[in-house]
Amino acid sequence: MAMTATQVQRPETAPMPGTQAPIGPAGPGSADRRAEVAAALRPLLIDVGIPVGFYYLLRDAFGLSLWLSLALSSVGPAVRAIAGLVAARKLNLLAVLMLAVNSAGIGVSFLTGDPRAMIAKDSIVSSVIAFAILGSVVLRRPLMSAGLKPFMTKGEPCRTAAWDRLSVASPRFRRLELMFSTIWGLALLAECAARLVGAYTLPVTTMVWLGTVMTLGAIGVAIVAGGAAAGPLQKMIEAEAAAS
Numbered sequence: 001m002a003m004t005a006t007q008v009q010r011p012e013t014a015p016m017p018g019t020q021a022p023i024g025p026a027g028p029g030s031a032d033r034r035a036e037v038a039a040a041l042r043p044l045l046i047d048v049g050i051p052v053g054f055y056y057l058l059r060d061a062f063g064l065s066l067w068l069s070l071a072l073s074s075v076g077p078a079v080r081a082i083a084g085l086v087a088a089r090k091l092n093l094l095a096v097l098m099l100a101v102n103s104a105g106i107g108v109s110f111l112t113g114d115p116r117a118m119i120a121k122d123s124i125v126s127s128v129i130a131f132a133i134l135g136s137v138v139l140r141r142p143l144m145s146a147g148l149k150p151f152m153t154k155g156e157p158c159r160t161a162a163w164d165r166l167s168v169a170s171p172r173f174r175r176l177e178l179m180f181s182t183i184w185g186l187a188l189l190a191e192c193a194a195r196l197v198g199a200y201t202l203p204v205t206t207m208v209w210l211g212t213v214m215t216l217g218a219i220g221v222a223i224v225a226g227g228a229a230a231g232p233l234q235k236m237i238e239a240e241a242a243a244s
Contacts (some may be wrong), residue, residue, distance in 0.1 A: 097143065116199050119199040
C-alpha cells in the first residue's frame with residue numbers, strides 16, 4: 001500500500017523515541033560562566049572543603065580517632081600555607097585558619113569524661129575561628145572577604161576586576177570589608193561565650209540541643225547584620241563594573 005506524504009517522516013529529521021527535539025546548541029557563554037565561578041570558588045574548596053571532607057572520610061569511613069583524623073587532614077592546609085609563604089611571600093589565611101581550627105580540635109579531643117567539658121570544647125574550637133577573623137581585621141586583611149568575593153562577583157571578570165580595583169583604591173570599600181568580617185567575628189565570639197556559660201550553668205540535656213540552636217542563631221544574626229556591609233559592597237561593585 002502506498003504511504004502518503006504525511007505518514008512518512010524522513011529518518012534524518014525524526015526524533016529518537018522518548019527524546020525531545022533539540023532546542024539549539026548551548027552558547028559558549030554558559031560554559032565560560034561556570035568555569036569563572038568555579039575558579040572564584042576554588043580557594044574555598046581547596047583550603048576548606050577538601051580538608052573538612054577528608055577529616056570526615058578518615059573519621060567516619062575509616063574509623064580513625066578524632067585527633068588522628070584532624071592531624072592527617074591538616075597536612076594539605078600546612079603544605080598550602082608553607083607553599084604560599086615560599087613561592088609568593090604571602091600568608092594563606094584560609095589555610096592557616098584550618099590549621100588553627102584543627103590544632104584546637106586536637107587539643108580538646110583529649111577532654112573526656114566530664115560531659116560539661118565535652119560540650120564546652122565546641123566553644124573552644126569555634127572561638128579559634130572567631131579570634132582568627134577578628135585578628136585578620138586588626139591586620140587589615142579581612143578573612144571573610146575570601147568567601148564573600150566569589151558570591152559578590154559571581155565569577156564575572158568585570159565584577160572581579162571591579163572588586164580588585166575598589167579593594168585597593170577605595171577606603172570606603174575597605175572599611176566595609178573590615179566591617180563585614182568584624183560582624184561575623186563578633187557574632188561567632190558571642191556564640192562561643194554563650195555556649196561556654198551554658199555548658200556550666202544549664203542542664204547537660206538542655207545544652208545538647210541548645211548548643212546547635214546557638215550556633216545556627218549566631219550564623220543567622222551574622223548573615224542579617226552582615227547585610228549592612230554586604231549591600232553597599234554589592235552596589236559599589238555594580239557601579240564600578242558598569243563604569244569600566
